[in-house]
Amino acid sequence: MDIKVGFMGLGSMGLPMAQNILKGGFPLSVYNRTKEKASSIIEQGAKWASTPAALAAQCDVIISMVSNDAALNEIVEGPSGILSSSKKLSIHISMSTVSPELSDTLEKKHKENGIAYLSAPVTGRPERAQAGTLWIFLAGDSHAKKTATPILEEMSTKIFDLGEKPSQASLFKLCNNFMILGLIETMSEAATMLEKGGISTEKAAEVWGNSLFDAPIFHTYFPILCKRSYKEGGFALNLGLKDMRLLQHCADQAQVPMPLLSELQTKLLASMNLGREKYDWSAIALLTRELAGLS
Amino acid sequence: MDIKVGFMGLGSMGLPMAQNILKGGFPLSVYNRTKEKASSIIEQGAKWASTPAALAAQCDVIISMVSNDAALNEIVEGPSGILSSSKKLSIHISMSTVSPELSDTLEKKHKENGIAYLSAPVTGRPERAQAGTLWIFLAGDSHAKKTATPILEEMSTKIFDLGEKPSQASLFKLCNNFMILGLIETMSEAATMLEKGGISTEKAAEVWGNSLFDAPIFHTYFPILCKRSYKEGGFALNLGLKDMRLLQHCADQAQVPMPLLSELQTKLLASMNLGREKYDWSAIALLTRELAGLS
């Protein structure tokens, strides 16, 4: 097990993911825009690299987990990006949620530089990143996927193969987030109606969680709706809006009318204007309540 | 076990439900608007009653499973309705999906006649009615619920107690159907987008069914979306529209804005106008496809 692994992007998801790779026994180097966030993992044994290019030079496989298209593009094509590295790495596993368009572009750029580009966005909130129980949507070159799998397994319990085209894993991730947010909207309208009719969200969650809607997604969000703990966001509302806009762009290109997606953006935008950009994205349910006269 | 049970309404749901009661060993009488539909169950040992009043006269507990508010009202308050029966029964278990308003009215009317009125709408399609694996949302007088439970258990695997007010079980059932239809809309937008992006519904169903969306509701509807078998409807689209309108009426009364409910009604109505009233209600997904240019 001597594949040298590099990890870029030590945020609330990235740091625990990197730590699980380290625990798995892989030699690990890390890079982050601000070095402070790396101090704990360096103590745990990771090496520091001062730029993406430097990281690439000392690794076989690099993983990136950053917050948006611009950040990913910067660490790839920026002045000290991985494509500018003297020594070529073999695989870049991009685990960020980005636009399918960027995935297509980066796949091409990496190929021109002799690097395999895999798209491997994850579903799961920070708790699950820590537990190593994320689920991964994986797409790209078959051979590279084989090499990447043991590393990905340190972070996840399920890896779903979405084919050879990295952009399709990106699209799938965006649709996955749309599905989640669509269900939150559905739950929020139903729960608000029930509360006004005298049935608590707790009761509804208990019934539905033990019948038709006994799925991980409901078990994650019913408790948040019950406690109305929207402020302690695992996934920030403004990032949710970012993802829905990326998906809207795909829907525009593909000419797919998505009325629910429009409604979700309306609620996310209004929530932003109410100063809730750092709340959990499920806070759209709070707006549903307020428009119905509940506090 | 000598509670004499009566059953009214031998449709695609009611008949297998009644048969399961009979199999359970309860002495059973039946009534249906058209007698033909009762022939099989009469052969199996059920007694025939020619009117709801006659049925009431020979039973302790009556169950009704009819298609809408008007039909339920007729068998209760009509000229030969159960309230006109000479001998009083003790419990009426209404398992139809009706308006909370009617439930309130009927609860009062039954009480005035010394009869306990329970609301016990079910979730599950005809296959599950046959298998005796329905789920029941039960509300009403505690003592009556206790008496009713062994009978209900012949038809179901889970009974959820929603309190003392029959109308709350009715409201819960309407919200349950809204949740289902909301998810169908969400799935249909996502699946259409994915298909245009090169990912089949089968693939999406496989991934989601094994991850976030591993719930009975998805396992019921993903296969229909995959096969696009909307014509062989378990639950007719026009009945779905009826339920959404009942819920809209509740939302209007309670002043709850439900934008997704509006969108669902728009799609159901348009589907009606395209001649799909007898398709399964999941056929709103077909309209999503068509508006996106897929056949």
Place this chain on the structure above:
Amino acid sequence: MDIKVGFMGLGSMGLPMAQNILKGGFPLSVYNRTKEKASSIIEQGAKWASTPAALAAQCDVIISMVSNDAALNEIVEGPSGILSSSKKLSIHISMSTVSPELSDTLEKKHKENGIAYLSAPVTGRPERAQAGTLWIFLAGDSHAKKTATPILEEMSTKIFDLGEKPSQASLFKLCNNFMILGLIETMSEAATMLEKGGISTEKAAEVWGNSLFDAPIFHTYFPILCKRSYKEGGFALNLGLKDMRLLQHCADQAQVPMPLLSELQTKLLASMNLGREKYDWSAIALLTRELAGLS
């Protein structure tokens, strides 16, 4: 000019309408639920009638202008309603905004009693009722319309003939109000966007009022949007909601999907829940602003 005219319903619209009939020289009797509101017009020469039946008994033509279906039904069919009058009048002109369904029912009931029933809802706010410059949508029996015209002309500058079926004037009125509210929503979204882009509503109103949108409806509502004087309502928001619900009922019956109508109801309902039921109905524009982060 000796047609004896009766007027029922002396609200903010009805009172000035009745006064204009009186000024026109018609002998006038009046009825109102609370007599106080009639004091000024009685001083001006109108006779008082203590019930609708009494009013009917002393008049040839009766006009009603009340706030909803229930109120209209009461003055027609109630214990001292006009149908219970000893002496039969010849024409009842209903100028209220009510459901087409009620119009159909009342047309039939009046016919059975030998009375012609005309539907004549108006468009115009209280200022125009005072000025006698309302516009009237008239439908019903031709002969009766001819008799009614000189009376209606005292209140209005334009009378539009919508045929023989009273319910069609009712439907037209509901659609007229939908058109107005649809434009308010359109204007409110555009004006909010422009304001955030640095262009004032005053500027937009000036440009549009002198170009494409130079119509009475815009000249009425642009100033309200400019001044944001939503509190001083000519037409209360809760009455607007009532009308949109009546129209929704028609759309449901006729199976017409009206997505904009749904959106309008969502905004009206949310405004109700924010305590704005007595604001002018154009206050939906205030919600548009607030959801965009403007105060």
Place this chain on the structure above:
Amino acid sequence: MDIKVGFMGLGSMGLPMAQNILKGGFPLSVYNRTKEKASSIIEQGAKWASTPAALAAQCDVIISMVSNDAALNEIVEGPSGILSSSKKLSIHISMSTVSPELSDTLEKKHKENGIAYLSAPVTGRPERAQAGTLWIFLAGDSHAKKTATPILEEMSTKIFDLGEKPSQASLFKLCNNFMILGLIETMSEAATMLEKGGISTEKAAEVWGNSLFDAPIFHTYFPILCKRSYKEGGFALNLGLKDMRLLQHCADQAQVPMPLLSELQTKLLASMNLGREKYDWSAIALLTRELAGLS
């Protein structure tokens, strides 16, 4: 009157606009991507320029009227774009409907090159371009606007001054088109409901055109709705969609929820998928009819 005028973009709007300038007595040169479209105006006395740069070199004021952001950008910054011209012109009047973002960018680029950039989008369909009765939304440097006015007056009857920032005229134009399309949607829902209720669109158009909705915009679109002559499009549906998307982008940036704008895009997109991209944009009304079961 010896300002030498250049005109770029001889489409269905541009050609008649250019002809009106020529008729006004201004010396005119023209450029178009395909020369054939220029043949008639060259016969009428205009000079031909083979590139935007060549056109710029022989003119004082250049007007452009092209179909989208990319085309405008090309004639400005492309290899033979006007910024590459040897001799500097003084004013560029951009009359196309483009994004406010591009207007901002181009304003800056022109300024760096010593050229005044005016934004002057028009409202009016080809008939009015021919008649010289367009309305213009003008923004930019005051001095340049003064110079441009006599030229613009050859094409228009009203010029509205929207200030010093060219991008604000662009934004206003997008909102203007949104207003038009919003009204078309409103009219289409009302007209469909009325038709199902037995009142023809002709009747509605007659009543409304003589009352509340007596404005140019309604007099343009009511006849199209009456005749359902959507195929003979003055303004193509795909261009309408382009404009609504540009506006959506502005709304996203400014965080303005615009639910009606979403609905309009849904209908435009679905119409595109039904093969109606070349129909008049009012063809969204056809979809409203079809979803209501009318042909």
